[in-house]
Amino acid sequence: MAALIAAISAVAPALAQDFRFEEVSVEGNRRIETGTILTYAGIARGETVSAAALNDAGQRIRESGLFRSVEIRPEGGRLVIAVTEFPTINRIGFEGNAKINDEELAGLVSATERRVYNPVQAQADANAIAAAYAERGRIDATVRPALIERSDNRVDLVYQITEGGVTEIERISFAGNRAFSDRRLRGVLATRQAGLLRQFIKSDTFVADRIAFDRQMLTDFYRSRGYVDFEVLDVDAELTRARDAYLLTFNIREGQRFTVNAIDIESQISGLSPDRFNEAVRLDPGAYFSPSAVEDDIARMERIAIRDGVDFLRVEPRIERNPRDLSLDVTYVLTRGERIFVERIDIEGNSTTLDRVVRQQFNTVEGDPFNPRAIRESAERVRALGYFADAQVNARPGTRPDSVVIDVDVEEQPTGSLSFGANYSTDNGFGLVAGFKERNFLGRGQLFSVDLSTSQNNRVVSFDFAEPAFLGRDLRFGFGVDYRSTDNDAALYDTDTFRISPSFTFPVSENGRLQTYYAAEYTDITDVDMEDASPIIIAEQAEAGVWTNSLGYAYSYDTRRSGLDPNTGVLLRFGQEFGIGDEAFVKTTARATAETRVLGEDVLLRATLEGGMINHSDSSTRVTDRFFMGGRVMRGFEPGGIGPRDAETDDALGGNKFAVTRLEAEFPLGLPEDYGISGGAFVDYGSVWEVGDLRGRDPDLVLYDDFTPRAVVGASVFWDTPLGPLRFNFTEALQSEARDETRGFDLTISSRF
Structure with missing residues (x-):
């Protein structure tokens, strides 16, 4: 023991030894200046330093990332710093990559040519490349940085990549679900099971970040349907024995389903009556509770407060449970929030998109009271633009205690597309299409598109431009030019139509929008077979090309925007076009659609009522003006296959x-989900009638000019493919006329390549 104590006593002075150097020299450096190295070391001549200080100096030089090795040697009154420099990167390359090209990989690498090689940086780049492969479902991909020695202390840095195979999602299952089937819940998720077309469908690969998103999607789905206690307990991701696929299991707890019982508004602000806010409440007693419906009520209350000049109003929902009948009492408590103002809104990351495009998504401007809920809504609108791969909106303290700064950090993504392709429909046959579309034209948030298509029966050229925030307001300006030329195989005439139409669209209520427009249209009937065509068509063609000018409006009401009922949606559209000048007419169209889900939301029911009417000043419409019943309006008949016709x-x-009235249902067929096939059934009932002025022709020459109803029953097969959702309709006419042209099968397919 005495010997040990003596040894420790002898070492301690050595560790505490101080040094004083009259000379500090550097050896081994060829590219890095001696002065730079001495600066990192921080030891000057004549300075007294300890052994610990020498170690710290060496560590600082190593942490510069410039040297492969560093040695510090005291040699009497001289300090020697011996270094071995890292080589310079001559070239950066990639080997073994096939699924991700060199250009994309280069964008992930921070190392640059003609700079000093840093192994830490190279490994970080390798990890970034491996993460990019993992996002594409190749979690077994490995990346190793390798060096190829060159002359003059230069190296080629090569990232050697083993891509591995795609790790698919072989099965997605759920544990704990009673109210909804696995099929319905799988439809909620962004992740998909691998199917027959797995080479094209990228959402069937395992991506950890997508699983986190799926957890939130499931939570929102259940809670919007009254399951307020729903939670995802965990998600088990288990590799198959072959390690080429995952088995995902979402373990969930549904909890009880609650309805809304009593609704009340309570004001804690002196002089503010809660009765003023009753009109904002749309939550219905007896309905299943939905947090989104509560949020919508709060938003309406805050808008009323702003109109009434009540600043800093906060609406806090207080919810009390009634366990006996599984209901909730909801009380909206009106309180005064903190007096905090928005100092400014800072936008970063938008190299192309103008600041004003992002600012237009904010109802808040500098100097307004700070409303966290309004900022969250604005953030969602920014993300919904589709201009940005990522958009983060956060608030931080301002320069004053009563102010905040809103930071908007965006990451732009491509918004334009150039497409060439082919399409097919049973109405028009095969055709070729080409188009250019830019959703963020010149970074101004404007839409610009040009489309061309040609098929066996028609040719279309269209141009569209839209400014969604005309004059900085919630007012959409649109301008469209459309040319259509038809080559009717089933008729003895062709048509040409040219239309120019500027328009304005704006909201008139929470779910309603109104469009007003002007239209100048030219129509002509061409290539009429003067021997065999209908005398009525020949008489209409004699009028040559006709220009019409009109003013119109179209109102739409869509509850699918508000989410009032997650299982039910209503869409109403009503419009009128008024001809002005020599061609005076009124064209009225209307459509009402309602749909709902039943039987655990596995079955979708839809009902549609659609109609239209043209009133001309002299009842002399032409074939280019009148309605025809194509397959979109009524299935089971050829284009122009029903309605008035020349006898x-x-x-x-x-x-x-x-x-026409359309009733239809969509439902699963019990086939494996990876086939992407489901079924449907439908019934269509309707007609088209009344030609109008026959220009002196015998009325008996027109068949079915009165209302003559037709009825069709059919079955559908839906197939989700990378080409788009295909629909196969098999129809049988239950009620038709002798000269009608029926169709027993209908297929629509659209493809781009």
């Missing part, structure tokens, strides 16, 4: 009136 030539004449 002798069989030419379809169209009608000034039409009405």
Whole structure:
């Protein structure tokens, strides 16, 4: 023991030894200046330093990342710093990559040519490349940085990549679900099971970040349907034995389903009556509780407060449970929030998009009272633009205690597309299409698109431009030019139509929008077979090309925007176009659609009522003006296959009136989900009638000019493919006329490549 104590006593003075150097020299450096190294060391001549200080100096030089090795040697009154420099990167390359090209990988690498090689940086780059492969479902990909020695202390840095295979999602299952089937819940998720077309579908690969998103999607789905206690307990991701696929299991707890019982508004602000806010409450007693519906009520209350000049109003929902009948009492408590103002809104990351495009998504401006809920809504609108791969909106303290700064950090993504492709429909046959579309034209948030298509029966050229915030307001300005030329195989005439239409669209209520427009349209009937065509068509063609000018409006009401009922949606559209000048007419169209989900939301039911009417000043419409019943309006018939027609030539004449009712259902067929196939059934009932003025022709020459109803029953097969959702309709006419042209099968497919 005495010997040990003596040894420790002898070492201690050595460790505490001080040094004083009259000379400090550097050896081994060829590229890095001696002065730079001495600066890192921080030891001057004549300075007394300890052994610990020498170690710290060596560590500082190593942490510069410039040297492969560093040695500090005291040699009497001389300090020697011996270094071995890292080489310079001559070239950066990639080997073994096929799924991600060199250009994309280069964007992930921070190392640059003609700079000093840093192994820590190279490994970080390798990890970034591996993460990029993992995002594409290749979690087994490995990346190793390798060096190839060159002359003059230079190296080629090569990232050697083993891509591995795609790790698919073989099965997604749920544990703990009773109210909804696995099929319905799988439809909520962004992640998909691997199917027959797994080479094209990228959402069936395992991505950890997507699983986190799926957890939130499931939570929102359940809670919007009254399951307020729902939670995802955990998600088990288990590799198969072959390690080429994952088995995902979402363990969930549904909890009880609650309805809304009593609704009340309570004001804690002196002089502010809660009755003023009753009109904002849309939450219905007896309905299933939904947090989104509560948020919508709060937003409406805050808008009322702003209109009434009540600043800093905060609406706090207080919810009390009634366990006996599984209901909730909701009380909106009106309180005065903190007096905090928005100092400014800072936008970063938008190299192309103008600041004003982002600012237009904020109802808040500098100097306004700070409202956290309004800022969250604005952030969602920024993300919904689709201009940014990522958009983060956060608030931080301002320069004053009563102010905040809103930071908007965005990451831009491509917003334009150039497409060439082919399409097919049973109405028009095969065709070629080409188009250019830019959703953020010149960074101004404007839409610019040009489309061209040609098929066996028609040719279309269209141009569209839209400014979504005209004059900085919630007012959409649109301008469209459209040219259509038809080559009717089923008729003895062709048509040309040219239309120019500027428009304005703006909201008139929470779910309603109104569009007003002007239209200048030219129509002509061409290539009429003067021997065999209908005399009515020949008489209409004699009028040559006709220009019409019109003013119109279109109102739409869509509850799908508000989410009032997650299982039910209503869409209403009503519009009128008024001809002015020599061609005076009124064209009215209307459509009402309602849909709901039943049987655990596995079955979708939809009902649609659609109709239209043209009233011309002299009842002399032409075939280019009248309605025709194509497959989109009523299934089971050829284009122009029903309605008024010439008794002798069989030419379809169209009608000034039409009405149709469509009832349909969509449901699973019990096939494996990876097939992407489901079924449907439908019934269509309607007609088109009334040609109008026959220009002196015998009315008996027109068949089915009165309302003559048709009825069709059919079955559908839906197939989700990378080309788009395909629909196969098999129909049978239950009620038709002798000269109608029926169709027993209908297929629509659209493809781009």
